Amino acid sequence: MDFGPYLMLASLEGAVTAAVLALTAIGLSLVFGVMRVVNVAHGEFFMLGAVLAWWVASHVGGPPALGFVAALAIAPLAVGGLAALADMTVLKRVAYDPERTIVATIGILYIIQQVTLMTYGPEARPVEPLFNTRLALPWVEWGESGLQLYWPWGLSTTSYKLFVIGAAAAVLVGVWLLMARTRIGLLMRATQLDREMALAFGIPVERVYAMVFGIGGALAALGAVLIVPIQQAHYLMGGDPLLLSFIVVIIGGLGSLPGTVAAAIFIGLSDSLTLVILPWLLNYFLPGLEIDVSPTLSKILATLLVALVLVFRPQGLFGTGAK
Secondary structure, eight states, X not given: OOHHHHHHHHHHHHXXXXXXXXXXXHHHHHHHHHHOOOOTTHHHHHHHHHHHHHHHHHHSOSOHHHHHHHHHHHHHHHHHHHHHHHIIIIIGGGTTOHHHHHHHHHHHHHXXXXXXXXXHOSOOBOOOOSOOOEEEOOEEEEETTEEEEEOOTTOEEEHHHHHHHHHHHHHHHHHHHHHHHSHHHHHHHHHHHOHHHHHXXXXXXXXXXXXXHHHHHHHHHHHHHHHTTTSOBOTTTTHHHHHHHHHHHHHHOTTOHHHHHHHHHHHHHHHHHHHXXXXXXXXXXXXXXXXXXXXXXXXXXXXXXXXXXXXXXXTOSSOOOOO
């Protein structure tokens, strides 16, 4: 396959990663933006969504598509409810103190992880997607008679991956509409701007916090349900989403939803494109030199970018500085 079609295929794979990462990171950003809580257990809510998706899909009778649809509805609601309960029973009792909430969410992380290990087990288990038709993709090149359309061998994707990208985009638009156009979003924004003033105006801040923490957990679980037909559910799968979500939120700006989405797209695409562009550049400028490019390289580059952002723009690329 030529470089152009290969680059297009890598971009599509990166778009799937970016879509799921945006859903996961937007929940983390929402929790920090409204509550000023760094939720270290966010990755375990992601993992729990994948595990519950497998459990629901495997226990619902009928065609596999019915099990996936049930998992898509039940798992985010269940994880969101658990997250709201964790807020009311744990974070509320430590008065949302920044240091103590970090310790508390680390405890929640280990509780969820170990309970999942004891009940679900250490095995990785798949979930069958709603549909998974392979679609051939066209490519356009300039030929002797002008632009020509042809179908390169191996240039294809699946209908489910396109569904993941579209579903994530629709949910992100829904989150924006919730924050910008509804009374619930107004209460969240008022609480985010000034907690004491919100209390003075009779806004039930603690209920808003529980709702926000639940929405954050549900968004992480939804991202996991969407990706689990591509990746398998495993009790240790929460580590990478947590790390990448923190990277995305720091680059985009803590509490900035547009910044989080933009950074998720950048990190998701770079995760795939690095493995394509860097070997091509090395082969072009250093022919004959054989270097294996590890998938970990994109995470190293993302971590270096975080360091640069923290040095030159601590509030993030889209964040606002303290006033």
